Amino acid sequence: MKTIAFALALPCALVTSGALADMTDVIEVGVRPLYLIDRMEDGPLKEKLAACAGKPVHRTAFSIGHRGAQMQFPEHTVEANVAAARQGAGILECDVTFTKDKELVCRHAQNDLHTTTNILSTPLAKTCITPFAPASSDEPAKAECRTAELTLAEFKSLTPKMDAKNSKATSVGDYMDATAHWRTDLYAVEPTTLMSHAESIKLFKSLGAKFTPELKTPSVEMPFDGFTQEDYAQKLIDEYKAAGIPAQDVFAQSFNLSDILYWIKAEPEFGANAVYLVEWHDGFDEQNAETWKEDFAGLKAQGVNYLAPSMNMLVTAEDGHIVASEYAKAAKQAGLKLISWSLERSGPLAAKGGGGWYYSSTNDIIHTDGQMYELVDTLARDVGIVGLFSDWPATVSYYASCMGLD
Structure with missing residues (x-):
C-alpha cells in the first residue's frame, strides 16, 4: 500500500x-x-x-x-x-434517504434541508412542510424541509451549507447563518456538491x-x-x-x-x-x-x-x-x-x-x-x-x- x-x-x-x-x-x-x-x-x-x-x-x-x-x-x-x-x-x-421521485440521495435525515442547504432562500422554499417562521417572544424560529417534497433534479439544484440553525432568528438569513464557532464556513463559501x-x-x-x-x-x-x-x-x-x-x-x-x-x-x-x-x-x-x-x-x-x-x-x-x-x-x-x-x-x-x-x-x-x-x-x-x-x-x-x- x-x-x-x-x-x-x-x-x-x-x-x-x-x-x-x-x-x-x-x-x-x-x-x-x-x-x-x-x-x-x-x-x-x-x-x-x-x-x-x-x-x-x-x-x-x-x-x-x-x-x-x-x-x-x-x-x-x-x-x-x-x-x-x-x-x-x-x-x-x-446516509441514504429518498426524494419525491423515489431516488436515493445522501442526507443525514429526510427532513434536514432547512439546516443543511440554502433551500429557505430559494424558490423551493415553497415545498417546505413547515415554512420558515421567525422567533417570537415565546416561540423559537422553525422550519422543516424534506427531500420527499423534491425531485432529484430539484434536490441537486440546492447549495449545501454547514448543518446549523439559529432558533432565535427573525429572518431567513439569520436562521441559516449559525455555524458553531468551533466549526468553520471556510469550505462552504464556494458552492459544494450534493x-x-x-x-x-x-x-x-x-x-x-x-x-x-x-x-x-x-x-x-x-x-x-x-x-x-x-x-x-x-x-x-x-x-x-x-x-x-x-x-x-x-x-x-x-x-x-x-x-x-x-x-x-x-x-x-x-x-x-x-x-x-x-x-x-x-x-x-x-x-x-x-x-x-x-x-x-x-x-x-x-x-x-x-x-x-x-x-x-x-x-x-x-x-x-x-x-x-x-x-x-x-x-x-x-x-x-x-x-x-x-x-x-x-x-x-x-x-x-x-x-x-x-x-x-x-x-x-x-x-x-x-x-x-x-x-x-x-x-x-x-x-x-x-x-x-x-x-x-x-x-x-x-x-x-x-x-x-x-
Whole structure:
C-alpha cells in the first residue's frame, strides 16, 4: 500500500476532473493529531503517538468518515468525502434517504434541508412542510424541509451549507447563518456538491474507499406512493449491485433492526456485513445489564455480526481513567464485532464541560482535548472496536497508522 505523510492538499478543482483517480494514495492528516498529542498527559501512549510524527499514514478501514470530513466541510458533499479520503478514511458514509421521485440521495435525515442547504432562500422554499417562521417572544424560529417534497433534479439544484440553525432568528438569513464557532464556513463559501446515493458509490470507489450507507428512517409515512420500507432497503442494495461493488466492501447500516434482518434474509452476502446501530438512551447504564435494550446473544443468533453503539455506551470512568464498559465486554463475549460513533463531533472537550452527550459515561473525568486519544486507545485496545466514525478522520487515521491497524 502506498502512503504519503503530510502531503500538500490538492486543489478542489480536481474533484470533478480525471485527476481525482490519481490522488487515491495521497494522505494528508495536517496538524490536528499533533495538536491533540501535545495536550495529552505524559505517559507511554503520548510517547508512542508522538514518535509517529512524520511517519507515513495509510488509508485504513478503522477510520470511517462520518458524513465525510464534516467538522469543517458541508456534510454529505463530494468535497467533504474527498477531504475524508485524503485524511486516510478507508470507509466513507452516505446516509441514504429518498426524494419525491423515489431516488436515493445522501442526507443525514429526510427532513434536514432547512439546516443543511440554502433551500429557505430559494424558490423551493415553497415545498417546505413547515415554512420558515421567525422567533417570537415565546416561540423559537422553525422550519422543516424534506427531500420527499423534491425531485432529484430539484434536490441537486440546492447549495449545501454547514448543518446549523439559529432558533432565535427573525429572518431567513439569520436562521441559516449559525455555524458553531468551533466549526468553520471556510469550505462552504464556494458552492459544494450534493450527491445521489449512486453518485456517492462512484465517488467512493474512485477514492479507493469502502462503503457504509445508512438507511435513514423516513419522515414520511410508509409506504410512500407505493414505495415500501422493504423496497427502500432493497433499492439501497440494488445500487451497489448495479455498480458491481462486492458485497464484502459494503457495510449497510440502520437503527431499525427490521432493516438489518431484511438484508440478512433477502441479501445474505450484504446482510453478513450489515451494521445494527444503537445509541445511549434515558436510563441507560453502561455497567448495568438491566438497563440495556440489546439481547446480544439473540442478535447473533439472528445473523447480526456488527453492532455499532455510540461511544458513550462502550466506555466508562474508573479511577480517573477511561476503560471498557461492561456493555462492551458483554457484546464482545457474544461474538459481535463492534463499530462506534462519532469522534470529533462534540467540539472542544474542555469547552463542553466534559465533552457533552458523546462522553455521557465519562464526563466527570473529561477536561481537555488531550483525552481524545485516550478514548480512541481504549476503544481500539480494550473494547476492540474494528472501526470508528469521525467528523475529522485524520485523528483516527493517524492513530490507526501509528498502531499498525488495517
